[in-house]
Amino acid sequence: MAKLAKSPWLLHYDASSCNGCDIEVLDCTTPRFDIERFGIINTGDPFQADILLITGGVNAQCESVVKQIYSQMPDPKVVVAVGICACTGGVFKDCYNIKGGVDTVIPVDVYVPGCAARPQSIIDGVVKALEILQQKRDAFARSQKSDKS
Amino acid sequence: MAKRSIVPFGPQHPVLPEPVHLDLVLEDEVVVDAVPSIGFVHRGLEKLVETKxxxxxxxIVERVCGICSFGHGLGYCQxxxxxxxxxxxxxxxxxxxIWMEMSRVHSHLxxxxxxxxxxxxxxxxxxxxxLREKILDMFDATTGGRIIFSVNCIGGVLKDMDNGMLMRLSEVTQEIEQDLRPIADTFLWESTVRSRLHGLGILKKEDAILAGAVGPMLRASGVAYDARKLGYAAYNDLEFEPITSEEGDSYARCEVxxxxxxxxxxxxxxxxxxxxxxPIQEPVKGNPNGEHFMRIEQPRGEAIYYVKASxxxxxxRFRLRTPTTSNIPxxxxxxxxxxxxxxPLLVLTIDPCISCTER
Amino acid sequence: MEQNNTIEPICKEAFLPQVIQFKMEKWRLAQLCAVRVEGGYELSYSFAKDYQLRTLRVTLTDEEKVPSITQMYPCAFLQENEMAELFGVQVENIEGDYHGKLYRIARETPFKEKG
Structure with missing residues (x-):
């Protein structure tokens, strides 16, 4: 567990994005950008994921899905909001069915703006997330130690 | 009778990049019924015409979908x-x-x-x-965006390509064609791929028409309908014939x-x-008054744009009937x-685009 | 291009027989569209065959109901449910009725009121 930040597993969920950012997230795992060089594996299983990449704003129906996926992920975990709609709602902000950014439903650690976010900035965001993951992990370990003593 | 059970499929599923949910009614391993439920991506973009x-x-219309983005802009403007x-x-x-065809190449890849x-x-x-990255690079060079381009405007386009760029694009299409051949051969002739796709999900010609299939789905079932033949943009001056196949199975859809x-x-x-x-742009004066149904051929099939203005x-009112809406039944x-x-494979062969469907 | 793309107003009584005829002649259902107008709705049903597109236009008042065409064209269920849920059009006897639970949005019939 101490080496968590060296091989995190990544989960991607499309809240209500236009596909643009989703495709770029998927693109990051292909040879050109190759996010796997950070030891990351793209998984489909929330129970084994450390990083949640989430795209698009949150609407009435996917709210419960997002909450459920977040609660299924083990601690420590980080959430990266990819794309401007995941950050604030973006162009969809005025729509009747959009509640706003992802942070209206679950806590977000890293915001990656852009419409669509470029793969370079997504990778940048994930690398930031790795640092936060390590900090969370250290804090978690410290709290465990102090509990014992 | 075998025991019936219901298996939920989605919305978060490893093969689906997008959320869609199906309730599958099973008898042993065989699906007897499927009930789709959508709405995970519904935003209500059609309503925004009243305030924008x-x-x-x-x-906005370009952001209905990140894959079909150029086509949506084109249909609305036309x-x-x-x-x-x-x-x-x-x-x-x-x-x-040119941009529309580049979108098709990138979407199909x-x-x-x-x-x-x-x-x-x-x-x-x-x-x-x-291989798809080569097309995205050309999009980046010609429009400044990889996914969302925003080059369409009412009355023309916002950006031009100079001759050097056009030559470069022509070369890139040659390169892609060369690199695509081995990939295409693998898809069409490799025995594992063939055995996975052959005879799977057969849609007969009559059924395809009655169920309202569009695009490659319809053409793979032997109907030669391609909305590009209507002659919008510059398609009237170009030579091409709709590509069809007779079998109507997953292999035929892949082949098409x-x-x-x-x-x-x-x-x-x-x-x-x-x-x-x-010139690349015609100045537009005044406000629209009237209504029209516009059909264009998106990578996934025929899309219909309806505008009513006074x-x-x-x-x-703006209405967008996307190809996937027609392909779900x-x-x-x-x-x-x-x-x-x-x-999962069958769901994928219709090339679902859920964010288009739900808007 | 225009001669292949027509909009034909039709009364409610003649509507279903026309749809049946389309089905006999193997037309493809292209799209359904509802428009909110003063005191009612304007429904457009488009059918396509080869490169022709014919749109039937049915006008309704707020209280009037419209029969579902899912008996002839089962594939219309998605778009009819959408009309009912987003606009509040009263569609009768949809095969596969979601009863307003297709999109499961927070607001009821958002397209019924302007703005």
Whole structure:
């Protein structure tokens, strides 16, 4: 567990994005950008994921899905909001069915703006997330130690 | 009678990049019924026409979907141009055709990759997406964006390509064609891929028409309908024939899409060789008044754009019937009688675009 | 292009027989569209065959109901449910009725009121 930040597993969920950012997230795992060089594996299983990449704003129906996926992920975990709609709602902000950014439903650690976010900035965001993951992990370990003593 | 059970599929599923939910009714391993439920991506973009200026709305309509983005902008602009009687300059029409065909190449390559991924053929997925990067690079060079371009405007396009760029694009299409051949051969002749796709999810010609299938789905069932033949943009000046196949199974759909990539590459080269010089934009005055149904051929099939306006800055109603909306009923039909293990693959063969469907 | 793309107003009584005829002649259902107008709705049903597109236009008042065409064209269920849920059009006897639970949005019939 101490080496968590060296091989995190990544989960991607499309809240209500236009596909643009989703495709770029998927693109990051292909040879050109190759996010796997950070030891990351793209998984489909929330129970084994450390990083949640989430795209698009949150609407009435996917709210419960997002909450459920977040609660299924083990601690420590980080959430990266990819794309401007995941950050604030973006162009969809005025729509009747959009509640706003992802942070209206679950806590977000890293915001990656852009419409669509470029793969370079997504990778940048994930690398930031790795640092936060390590900090969370250290804090978690410290709290465990102090509990014992 | 075997015991019936219900298996939920989605919304978060490894093969689906997008959320869609199906309730599958099973008898042992065989699917007897499938009930789709959608709405995870519904935003209500059609409603925004009431609060956004009709010229500003071009940017919204392009964000209905990140894969079909250029086509949506094109359909909406053409619909308004029809209502307002605006004649688009020929160079702009050609540029639109080139970008539209580039979108088709990128969309079909993306789909091929996802199909390979769903079959577990990881290296083929990587190969397809590696090739797709070449088209994205050209998008980046010509429009400044990889996914969302925002080059359409009512009355023409916002950006021009100079001759050097057009030559470069022509070369790139040659390179892609060369690199695509081995990938296409693998999809069409490799025995594992063939055995996975052959005879799976057969949609007969009559069923395809009655169920309202469009695009490659319809053409793979033997109906030669391609909305590009209506002659919008510069398609009237270019030589091509709709690509069809008779079998109507998953293999036929794959074959049609692969052949369409080659066709699109040839269309891009044809357009580059014929593109006239001149302005790229026609000034537009006044507000739209009237209604029109516009059909265009998106990578996934025919899309219909409807605009109703009554002379104000805001249009009254905008309706977008996307190809996937039409392709979901035939998909449900195909799912009945298939094996549970084939469901992800069958869902994928319609090339679903959920964010288009729900808007 | 225009001669292949027509909009034909039709009364409610003649509507279903026309749809049946389309089905006999093997037309493809292209799209359904609802428009909110003063005191009612304007429904457009488009059918396509080869490169022709014919749109039937049915006008309704707020209280009037419209029969579902899912008996003839089962594939219409998605778009009819959408009309009912987003606009509040009263569609009768949809095969596969979601009863307003297709999109499961927070607001009821958002397209019924302007703005």
């Amino acid at each position: 200026d009709f010229k500003e709305y071009v940017y 619909c308004l141009e029809q209502i307002m009687n605006v004649q688009v300059p020929p160079r702009a029409a050609y540029l639109r055709t 993306l789909w091929l990759g996802l199909l390979a991924d769903a079959m577990g053929f990881e290296s083929l997925f990587m190969e397809s997406w590696r 899409r692969i052949k369409e990539i080659f066709q699109s590459l040839s269309l891009i080269r044809q357009a580059i060789s014929k593109i006239p010089n001149g 002379g104000g800055r805001f249009i009254d 035939p998909m449900v039909q195909m799912l009945k009688g298939c094996q549970l293990a084939d469901v």
